[in-house]
Amino acid sequence: MGKTRLEAFSDGVLAIIITIMVLELKVPHSSDLAVLQPLLPVFLSYLLSFIYIGIYWNNHHHMLHTVREVTGGILWANLHLLFWLSLIPFATGWLGENHFAAAPAALYGFVLLMAAVAYWILAHVIICAQGSGSLLKKAIGPDWKGYGSVLLYAAAMGLAFVSAWLACAIYVLVAILWLVPDTRIERVLRARGEQSGSAP
Amino acid sequence: MGKTRLEAFSDGVLAIIITIMVLELKVPHSSDLAVLQPLLPVFLSYLLSFIYIGIYWNNHHHMLHTVREVTGGILWANLHLLFWLSLIPFATGWLGENHFAAAPAALYGFVLLMAAVAYWILAHVIICAQGSGSLLKKAIGPDWKGYGSVLLYAAAMGLAFVSAWLACAIYVLVAILWLVPDTRIERVLRARGEQSGSAP
Amino acid sequence: MGKTRLEAFSDGVLAIIITIMVLELKVPHSSDLAVLQPLLPVFLSYLLSFIYIGIYWNNHHHMLHTVREVTGGILWANLHLLFWLSLIPFATGWLGENHFAAAPAALYGFVLLMAAVAYWILAHVIICAQGSGSLLKKAIGPDWKGYGSVLLYAAAMGLAFVSAWLACAIYVLVAILWLVPDTRIERVLRARGEQSGSAP
Amino acid sequence: MGKTRLEAFSDGVLAIIITIMVLELKVPHSSDLAVLQPLLPVFLSYLLSFIYIGIYWNNHHHMLHTVREVTGGILWANLHLLFWLSLIPFATGWLGENHFAAAPAALYGFVLLMAAVAYWILAHVIICAQGSGSLLKKAIGPDWKGYGSVLLYAAAMGLAFVSAWLACAIYVLVAILWLVPDTRIERVLRARGEQSGSAP
Numbered sequence: 001m002g003k004t005r006l007e008a009f010s011d012g013v014l015a016i017i018i019t020i021m022v023l024e025l026k027v028p029h030s031s032d033l034a035v036l037q038p039l040l041p042v043f044l045s046y047l048l049s050f051i052y053i054g055i056y057w058n059n060h061h062h063m064l065h066t067v068r069e070v071t072g073g074i075l076w077a078n079l080h081l082l083f084w085l086s087l088i089p090f091a092t093g094w095l096g097e098n099h100f101a102a103a104p105a106a107l108y109g110f111v112l113l114m115a116a117v118a119y120w121i122l123a124h125v126i127i128c129a130q131g132s133g134s135l136l137k138k139a140i141g142p143d144w145k146g147y148g149s150v151l152l153y154a155a156a157m158g159l160a161f162v163s164a165w166l167a168c169a170i171y172v173l174v175a176i177l178w179l180v181p182d183t184r185i186e187r188v189l190r191a192r193g194e195q196s197g198s199a200p
Numbered sequence: 201m202g203k204t205r206l207e208a209f210s211d212g213v214l215a216i217i218i219t220i221m222v223l224e225l226k227v228p229h230s231s232d233l234a235v236l237q238p239l240l241p242v243f244l245s246y247l248l249s250f251i252y253i254g255i256y257w258n259n260h261h262h263m264l265h266t267v268r269e270v271t272g273g274i275l276w277a278n279l280h281l282l283f284w285l286s287l288i289p290f291a292t293g294w295l296g297e298n299h300f301a302a303a304p305a306a307l308y309g310f311v312l313l314m315a316a317v318a319y320w321i322l323a324h325v326i327i328c329a330q331g332s333g334s335l336l337k338k339a340i341g342p343d344w345k346g347y348g349s350v351l352l353y354a355a356a357m358g359l360a361f362v363s364a365w366l367a368c369a370i371y372v373l374v375a376i377l378w379l380v381p382d383t384r385i386e387r388v389l390r391a392r393g394e395q396s397g398s399a400p
Numbered sequence: 401m402g403k404t405r406l407e408a409f410s411d412g413v414l415a416i417i418i419t420i421m422v423l424e425l426k427v428p429h430s431s432d433l434a435v436l437q438p439l440l441p442v443f444l445s446y447l448l449s450f451i452y453i454g455i456y457w458n459n460h461h462h463m464l465h466t467v468r469e470v471t472g473g474i475l476w477a478n479l480h481l482l483f484w485l486s487l488i489p490f491a492t493g494w495l496g497e498n499h500f501a502a503a504p505a506a507l508y509g510f511v512l513l514m515a516a517v518a519y520w521i522l523a524h525v526i527i528c529a530q531g532s533g534s535l536l537k538k539a540i541g542p543d544w545k546g547y548g549s550v551l552l553y554a555a556a557m558g559l560a561f562v563s564a565w566l567a568c569a570i571y572v573l574v575a576i577l578w579l580v581p582d583t584r585i586e587r588v589l590r591a592r593g594e595q596s597g598s599a600p
Numbered sequence: 601m602g603k604t605r606l607e608a609f610s611d612g613v614l615a616i617i618i619t620i621m622v623l624e625l626k627v628p629h630s631s632d633l634a635v636l637q638p639l640l641p642v643f644l645s646y647l648l649s650f651i652y653i654g655i656y657w658n659n660h661h662h663m664l665h666t667v668r669e670v671t672g673g674i675l676w677a678n679l680h681l682l683f684w685l686s687l688i689p690f691a692t693g694w695l696g697e698n699h700f701a702a703a704p705a706a707l708y709g710f711v712l713l714m715a716a717v718a719y720w721i722l723a724h725v726i727i728c729a730q731g732s733g734s735l736l737k738k739a740i741g742p743d744w745k746g747y748g749s750v751l752l753y754a755a756a757m758g759l760a761f762v763s764a765w766l767a768c769a770i771y772v773l774v775a776i777l778w779l780v781p782d783t784r785i786e787r788v789l790r791a792r793g794e795q796s797g798s799a800p
Contacts, residue, residue, distance in 0.1 A: 005207055005261050007605055012215030012412075015612030019620060020219060022686050024227065027624065027693035031701030050686075054679045058672075061605055072258075076379075079254045086222050086250075093227035101231030179676075205407055205461055212415030212612075220419060224427070272458075276579075279454045286422050286450075293427035301431035405607055405661050412615030420619060424627070472658075476779075479654045483647075486622050493627035501631030 003070045006078060010060060013082045017089060018053045021046050024093040042096035045108075048171060049092040052112065055178045056085060056119070066136040067126055077125040081118040087111045095168075105167040106160035112171065113153040120146060149174050203270045206278060210260060213282045217289060218253045221246050224293040242296035245308075248371060249292040252312065255378045256285060256319070266336040267326055277325040281318040287311045295368075305360035305367040312371065313353040320346060349374050403470045406478060410460060413482045417489060418453045421446050424493040442496035445508075448571060449492040452512065455578045456485060456519070466536040467526055477525040481518040487511045495568075505560035505567040512571065513553040520546060549574050603670045606678060610660060613682045617689060618653045621646050624693040642696035645708075648771060649692040652712065655778045656685060656719070666736040667726055677725040681718040687711045695768075705767040706760035712771065713753040720746060749774050 025042055028035040060081075067074065091111040094104040127134045140146070152174050160167035225242055228235040260281075267274065291311040294304040327334045340346070352374050360367035425442055428435040460481075467474065491511040494504040527534045540546070552574050560567035625642055628635040660681075667674065691711040694704040727734045740746070752774050760767035 005211060008208060008608060009211045009215055009257060011605060011609045012212055012612055013219055015609055016216055016219040016616055018682075019613055019616040019686055020223065022690060023620065025687075025690045027690060027697050029697065031694075031698035031703055033703040033706075036703075036707070047683075050679075050683055054676070057609060057679075058675055061675075075258055075261075076254070079250075079257075082218075083247075083250055086219055087225075090222060090225045090227065094231075097227050097229065098231035103231050103233040103236075106233075107236070205411060208408060209411045209415055209457060212412055213419055216416055216419040220423065275458055275461075276454070279450075279457075282418075283447075283450055286419055287425075290422060290425045290427065294431075297427050297429065298431035303431055303433040303436075306433075307436070405611060408608060409611045409615055409657060412612055413619055416616055416619040420623070475658055475661075476654070479650075479657075482618075483650055486619055486650075487625075490622060490625045490627060494631075497627050497629065498631035503631055503633040503636075506633075507636070 003064060003067055006070050006075065007064055010078060010082060011057075013086065014053060014057050014060075017085055018050060018057075021049055021089045021092050024089070024096060041099045042093075045092045045096035045100075048168075048175065049088050051175050051179070053085065053088065055175065056081075056115070059119070059178075063123060063126065063136065066130070066134075066139065069129070071125075071129050073125045074122070074129060077118070077122040081115065081122050084111060084115040084118050088115070100164045100168055102161045102164050105164040106157045108171065109153045109157040109160060109167060112174075113150060113157070116146065116150050116153065120150075145177065149177070203264060203267055206270050206275065207264055210278060210282060211257075213286065214253060214257050214260075217286055218250060218257075221249055221289045221292050224289070224296060241299045242293075245292045245296035245300075248368075248375065249288050251375050251379070253285065253288065255375065256281075256315070259319070259378075263323060263326065263336060266330070266334075266339065269329070271325075271329050273325045274322070274329060277318070277322040281315065281322050284311060284315040284318050288315070300364045300368055302361045302364050305364035306357045308371065309353045309357040309360060309367060312374075313350060313357070316346070316350050316353065320350075345377065349377070403464060403467055406470050406475065407464055410478060410482060411457075413486065414453060414457050414460075417486055418450060421449055421489045421492050424489070424496060441499045442493075445492045445496035445500075448568075448575065449488050451575050451579070453485065453488065455575065456481075456515070459519070459578075462539075463523060463526065463536065466530070466534075466539065469529070471525075471529050473525045474522070474529060477518070477522040481515065481522050484511060484515040484518045488515070500564045500568055502561045502564050505564035506557045508571065509553045509557040509560060509567060512574075513550060513557070516546065516550050516553065520550075545577065549577070603664060603667055606670050606675065607664055610678060610682060611657075613686065614653060614657050614660075617686055618650060618657075621649055621689045621692050624689070624696060641699045642693075645692045645696035645700075648768075648775065649688050651775050651779070653685065653688065655775065656681075656715070659719070659778075662739075663723060663726065663736060666730070666734075666739065669729070671725075671729050673725045674722070674729060677718070677722040681715065681722050684711060684715040684718045688715070700764045700768055702761045702764050705764040706757045709753045709757040709760060709767060709771065712774075713750060713757070716746065716750050716753065720750075745777065749777070 025039060025046060028039070088111055091104070091108040095101075095108050098104050123136060123140060127137045127140075130136060152170050156167040156170040159170070225239060225246060228239070288311055291304070291308045295301075295308050298304050323336060323340060327337045327340075330336060352370050356367040356370035359370070425439060425446060428439070488511055491504070491508045495501075495508050498504050523536060523540060527537045527540075530536060552570050556567040556570040559570070625639060625646060628639070688711055691704070691708045695701075695708050698704050723736060723740060727737045727740075730736060752770055756767040756770040759770070
């Protein structure tokens with residue numbers, strides 16, 4: 001079984017998820033510049049989710065580089081990941097519509113948490129299929145970043161009921177964590193002739 | 201005629217179908233956690249349909265592995281399958297919106313039934329094109345699962361007017377039937393050097 | 401310049417057009433079976449447009465088989481075709497919403513007419529790029545079907561104001577014309593080792 | 601890292617952006633031909649944006665021809681470009697809904713300006729990755745058209761508050777500038793055996 005269609009299908013779903021979110025930016029009926037102001041939280045939540053989907057697409061891209069043969073387990077673990085990512089537009093819309101209120105901020109963290117867990121499962125299904133000497137296992141390493149993100153999401157979910165802004169700040173922080181050192185990993189792995197991929 | 205574009209087009213349509221369904225999860229205007237409760241049936245129907253589209257994508261993927269040359273008949277049988285699958289978001293939305301009422305549950309079964317029939321037609325158009333010694337024919341075998349699913353869908357359509365929950369339980373059962381032994385078939389076929397593919 | 405991305409982009413746009421149309425089938429709020437009846441014209445117009453997009457995808461697929469090198473002219477002629485096809489969901493929605501009234505039936509014909517003209521332009525840009533001995537030119541031949549369709553669309557646009565049903569019957573007739581002999585052309589061309597492709 | 605998935609993902613996002621815009625053409629409830637008249641500005645803004653996305657897709661297609669290896673920087677610069685392009689449907693909808701009013705016309709220019717800047721960044725990230733003797737650098741040259749477009753967008757943003765129609769005329773002018781000489785560049789570059797690509 002080739003991985004071309006798995007990649008094509010995932011690319012399609014991610015491309016639609018990323019573009020569907022922009023539909024939450026509803027076209028205002030007035031032509032006044034001031035009507036854009038209440039859209040600002042919707043825009044910011046869109047920006048954050050766009051970056052998250054970008055990170056997932058980027059890492060998914062790297063992870064599948066290490067895959068030779070697609071098993072039934074990998075297909076379903078991949079669909080499971082896409083399922084949680086497909087809920088991001090809903091969580092984003094609720095967050096933006098309610099100007100970063102407590103419950104939407106907690107739900108946003110929950111969806112990110114489940115997506116991270118689904119990514120972890122996908123990675124481990126691939127590692128099992130590759131057997132000992134798995135390229136992906138070496139690339140991920142002890143995966144501090146993966147486990148740390150899950151802890152931060154969980155913490156943010158609780159903190160959302162204290163301060164939704166604090167929770168959102170944590171989501172931004174995790175996104176930055178995944179954006180910044182990505183090039184470092186890439187460079188290290190290129191030197192070793194390996195490919196990277198770990199869960200945001 | 202190559203099959204690359206047939207696969208790409210089908211992947212595109214399936215990716216959009218699976219993602220469009222999530223738009224039925226309308227963003228609530230209140231930020232209260234309690235507003236998520238009435239969304240639960242919508243979420244559950246989305247989950248069920250996501251799994252069904254996943255099963256179809258998975259099996260479609262396997263089935264096209266056995267195809268060398270795409271004929272006009274295969275193109276149209278494939279479009280016919282995509283037509284019925286494209287009605288799943290509508291049936292799902294109606295089922296979720298009305299909290300698993302009788303008529304929506306019956307319609308849901310009808311769309312699944314027609315999709316299964318369309319899948320059967322596609323399989324047999326491919327088998328005819330492959331002639332005697334068809335790889336797909338050997339892989340499908342007597343196709344108990346395919347015929348059984350159609351009977352179960354038909355039964356559920358009738359039972360929906362007695363109990364919509366019973367009908368939905370049958371849809372869940374059929375989905376599980378198709379999820380569970382898929383790996384078994386795959387393993388058997390890999391041993392024989394063949395590829396599988398049958399109608400859910 | 402390769403044609404892979406041209407095909408991929410066209411497939412993406414056509415897949416989205418075909419799937420967006422189903423959104424016009426709005427989920428009813430009541431769970432009564434009777435609410436499906438007013439949706440019947442929307443469903444029928446969706447079915448007709450699905451078949452038209454299917455025919456276009458099918459013929460586009462064949463036509464690009466004859467293309468070796470993609471020029472700027474081919475890129476823009478292709479985008480021009482996609483532009484008119486992208487208006488089909490709007491024309492379909494208006495036709496279905498108003499239960500096959502006069503003006504929507506005429507507009508539907510206008511969009512089909514412009515799409516046929518755009519297809520003709522694309523075919524001729526490709527023929528020009530291929531120079532004398534163009535494979536596509538031989539495959540299309542005198543193109544009676546292409547010119548006939550355009551005349552039938554134009555006639556239907558006028559007749560729509562007499563009887564919208566007559567106009568729609570003509571659209572169904574043209575679709576059948578393009579569906580039926582397609583396999584014949586395909587078989588003839590395969591015998592000659594050529595590839596077909598003409599405007600619906 | 602291959603560029604196939606980068607192209608596939610970009611094609612997917614651009615295909616969805618171009619098709620989502622047509623959803624702003626809301627299906628009217630009356631079947632009178634006269635209801636199409638208020639839709640004219642929506643149609644015209646759709647047409648303009650369709651052409652802009654077409655230009656971007658076309659140039660993106662050319663630019664990636666010069667890329668051999670995709671770095672993390674290229675991935676993110678590409679996502680940054682897609683982010684601004686994904687806001688075009690919103691800007692288009694606002695422009696069309698308000699019949700080319702001042703603030704929407706200025707915002708439209710702002711989104712085009714940011715997309716042009718993002719395109720410029722992507723081009724320069726690619727040029728840096730290619731090192732000295734970059735194929736893309738030679739193809740772009742002094743890039744008068746790129747810088748000129750940015751100046752024209754900025755001017756149009758200011759002029760929008762004097763006359764929204766003047767601003768829109770400038771957007772049309774820039775689109776024509778990018779449409780017309782594209783074939784010239786292509787021909788020149790083909791002669792030199794190079795590939796083109798610059799920011800609209």
